Amino acid sequence: MLTERQRLILNAIVDDYIRSAEPVGSRSISKRGDVGYSPATIRNEMADLEDLGFLEQPHTSAGRIPSHKGYRYYVDHLEPIYQGLPTELRSLRNYFAEKLNASEQVIQHAAMILSHITNYTSILLGPEVFHTSLRHFQLLSLNETTAVAIIVTSTGQVESKTVSVPPGVSVSEMEKVVNLLNSKLVNVPLYKLKTRLYRELGQEMERHLTNFEEMIGILDNIFVDTDTDQRVYLSGATNMLTQPEFKDVEKVKDILDLLEETPTLMKMMAATQGSAGIQVRIGTENDHEAFANCSLITATYSLDGEALGTIGILGPTRMEYARVMSLLGILSKDLTTMLSKLYK
Amino acid sequence: MLTERQRLILNAIVDDYIRSAEPVGSRSISKRGDVGYSPATIRNEMADLEDLGFLEQPHTSAGRIPSHKGYRYYVDHLEPIYQGLPTELRSLRNYFAEKLNASEQVIQHAAMILSHITNYTSILLGPEVFHTSLRHFQLLSLNETTAVAIIVTSTGQVESKTVSVPPGVSVSEMEKVVNLLNSKLVNVPLYKLKTRLYRELGQEMERHLTNFEEMIGILDNIFVDTDTDQRVYLSGATNMLTQPEFKDVEKVKDILDLLEETPTLMKMMAATQGSAGIQVRIGTENDHEAFANCSLITATYSLDGEALGTIGILGPTRMEYARVMSLLGILSKDLTTMLSKLYK
DNA sequence: GTTAGCACTCGACTTAGATGAGTGCTAACC
DNA sequence: GGTTAGCACTCATCTAAGTCGAGTGCTAAC
Structure with a gap:
């Protein structure tokens, strides 16, 4: 569907935008080492990518930003990073190894560590009863x-x-x-x-x-409700406030409000639980208007093949997909292994 | 210390400021029915009140806003309102009457209702173990x-x-x-x-x-920690975002961050637990820099004379002291009565 | 197919001026 | 002596105009 060069340029734009939160111009892409074309060429490709719906222009003379479709393409074609164990995860892994017993405080603490190392909001859905x-x-x-x-x-x-x-x-x-x-x-x-x-x-x-x-x-x-009881643990909700796209209080208000509603959170997290692996819901793919500019990345951990709970990271659509997806991938596998050791 | 007229004017200014969140001018005080003096007279008194430290001027040609000392005086001389039962409390009272058993979800729900009817942030310190x-x-x-x-x-x-x-x-x-x-x-x-x-x-x-x-x-x-275990329940943290004084994200960030730290919250709430009755901590009286522009109103409920837990409402220093204090007063008494009925 | 050049667009920032709410002070009034 | 009217002064806020610069689209040349 896209040529190799288009893919390369789209990738570069998404990467840049994730880092800077500013519309990306043709010149800055050209100056990065990895795309060896002049600004003019890149401009032409950018115009095509916009026609195809992968990019958007906030206004006529600004750079381009990825559309939801653009993010989706980026995520679907992401190459796995983190061959080795990222040092940032080490503390969390040690923590779990130490206190295998998954009591409430442990999960709450895990949520905290997770939101700290990612700088996003973490949502953990506790072991499903x-x-x-x-x-x-x-x-x-x-x-x-x-x-x-x-x-x-x-x-x-x-x-x-x-x-x-x-x-x-x-x-x-x-x-x-x-x-x-x-x-x-x-x-x-x-x-x-x-x-x-x-x-x-x-x-x-x-x-x-x-x-x-x-x-x-x-x-x-x-x-009466033993069959539906499940707990959500939230941490780092205020990290949303540090994102430049949410510097306006009006925009964060709705997001934080929604985060305070545990039942809604639960439903949202539970919705991803069916399918294994790492799930990414970009922007409006989350069925809540408040999250139209947010992305949710989730991973499920299990025991004996049965999904037990879900780990999720919520950030702006402009979030570090590669890093967070790798983190969650490793973590959910860790958890699954540990739980099976514990209750073999 | 203050003349009757000064008290009247100070009261009017605090009231107005609580409502509008804007510096209050002499003319607007004069136009309220309850202070029958001309703007000029009120201006003179305002200048005196500022000298005495009860008022502050954001800049030379703005109206006056209450200082912390001004709020303190206002609160200390507040006349009780709500002779009858406020309708807003009725739902909460019914709720408690229905489910006397103080399980976790009940307390969490109570926190939610409380933050809804006050439009502030509610903090409940659960029954102390x-x-x-x-x-x-x-x-x-x-x-x-x-x-x-x-x-x-x-x-x-x-x-x-x-x-x-x-x-x-x-x-x-x-x-x-x-x-x-x-x-x-x-x-x-x-x-x-x-x-x-x-x-x-x-x-x-x-x-x-x-x-x-x-x-x-x-x-x-x-x-290991049965002797200190106590739970805090928080609700309506995002209500802080609706206050005009916190429309700047920078200012709320620190507050919301602190609210996410349960241990800190617990300490803060526990600090008020010694003394009975309703406690008001204005601005810097809370020992946290982030709360320098917030006030915390707390009431303690008890069983057999022993303090069991604390109900708190957090808002901007410009908060509706009279209303919230009355609400908490009624509520803490209700809770005390109900608990003693339950565990007589 | 790729690139250089150039006119054009448009948001962001800066500056200057107008507006008006509010004060402090003085002098007159009761 | 307490109270009030009048007036000059202050200063944040709003608006309009002007500048700046990043970035585009298009054309022509390589």
């Missing part, structure tokens, strides 16, 4: 009317919920239910928990319990 | 090398931590320790947990366990 199974269930009464339910998953995540206990439900009854659940439902995937609970244990429970109805009410309350 | 006591302890092994420790407090908070188990420590040994802890340390305040553990159970554990050293290592790891 969906595909993990029940390891242990417990119900602890705090006083006559309140109890805490605790669910531990096979990957060591702990979810808890405070529930109110209707009068008439005794501690011994709760114990019965807990024992029943622990003996029958351990190793059942969380997303099947609710159906299995009703189908297989309904009758048994009805037989053993005097306050069947109330008990079911409590359990309902506990398991 | 420090003064709560141990309700239940549990250690669940996930595989040969990993286990999850779960601590439930008397207020129903659940803390968990993944720990690695050194080879040689058996499941039955862990059970022994768990039983020992549950029988001896229930109802001990968390901050005394570590010392009690070593002093009173050290010998007993040494007698019963074959891998005493390793076990101590694990427990150390679990309890």
Whole structure:
């Protein structure tokens, strides 16, 4: 579709623009060592590239900037960099190796390090509960009317919920239910928990319990959203403010607002989770108007072939695709390896 | 110290400035109904107030804006508003009444509502673990090398931590320790947990366990920061961007950066926790340079007279002190009442 | 096919002038 | 003596005009 020379020039323009955030002129491309043509020749090719939709001109007498289509082409034809291990990743890798247990604070900290080394915003989607199974269930009464339910998953995540206990439900009854659940439902995937609970244990429970109805009410309350619970960790949102294209408060406001909405973030990250490898969504490819000038690069890490969580880096469309894609690639592989070692 | 007329004028200026974010001139004060003097008279008083340090002039021919001292005086002499229940608070109150159990999501949601109705940034410091006591302890092994420790407090908070188990420590040994802890340390305040553990159970554990050293290592790891663990919930950070004084990205950047640092936030909020009632820290009274143009209003809620957590609203120094102070006052009382009902 | 030259475009920056909100001071008024 | 009207003065903000320069498109020559 594009000639080799066009590809070369487009590449040079995107590279330059990523670095400078200013429209790129023909002369500056010519002066770089790697494109051995005069400004005039490059100008001709630039005009063609603009006709083809790969470049845009902010105004008549300015240089060119890449269009979304231009970025897309650039990303799709990117050559992998980082043969060796980048020194910047070393700290993060060490950190994970040290604390293999993926507790909340560890993930939050990882998000922080990631946003620091990239200077972009990092979004981590924590291990998905969906595909993990029940390891242990417990119900602890705090006083006559309140109890805490605790669910531990096979990957060591702990979810808890405070529930109110209707009068008439005794501690011994709760114990019965807990024992029943622990003996029958351990190793059942969380997303099947609710159906299995009703189908297989309904009758048994009805037989053993005097306050069947109330008990079911409590359990309902506990398991109501175990099948969708997932956590997002955000760090470096303010890095958006350092990008020259967002020096106007109006423009960042919407972006930061969206970043504060955890459910939206979750949906956005989850949308990429289906396909393996590194995903790049450029500008309007993200289905949010606020992100029309942002790109999101994501990678998924997994356990036993099942996608567990997602790592994402959000930056302006003019972001360092090559570097970030390599980083995420290495990191997601690292995580996958470590997790499989941990829960083999 | 100030004459009645000076107080009246200062009040009018602060009020106007809070509304408009523009320097206030003598004429506009005169035109408000409540100060019945001509611009000239007001100008004279304004000059005096500036000499006394209550007002400042951005430049020679501009109006006056309140100095930090001016805000301080205004706040200290503020008359309580909101005799009735403000309608804006109703939704929040209902929300709490519905879900008395103070789980994480509830607090996060409360922070969101609060930032929405105030249009400022809300910072909630979750129930402090420090003064709560141990309700239940549990250690669940996930595989040969990993286990999850779960601590439930008397207020129903659940803390968990993944720990690695050194080879040689058996499941039955862990059970022994768990039983020992549950029988001896229930109802001990968390901050005394570590010392009690070593002093009173050290010998007993040494007698019963074959891998005493390793076990101590694990427990150390679990309890290492139980005495300081507290959570902050932040919402509406982007509301800062809507304030005209922060329309320059440079100025907000530092503020938002600081808001992302949870430990700093925690320290800041915790600093106000000693004294009861509503605290107002104006400008440089917050010990962070980034907050030199911000004010923080906080209120503490408690259980049995012990401070449990803190609610805070952060805005520009030019913030609606009267309204926010009233809101927080009502809310903290509500929370205190509800908590005492819940855990009587 | 490539390059040099040149007229042209247009945003960004600079300067000068006009505008108006607001002050400080003086003198008159009650 | 406290209060107010009047007036000269200040200074940020806005506007218009002018300059600058980076960059283009086109043509003609290599």
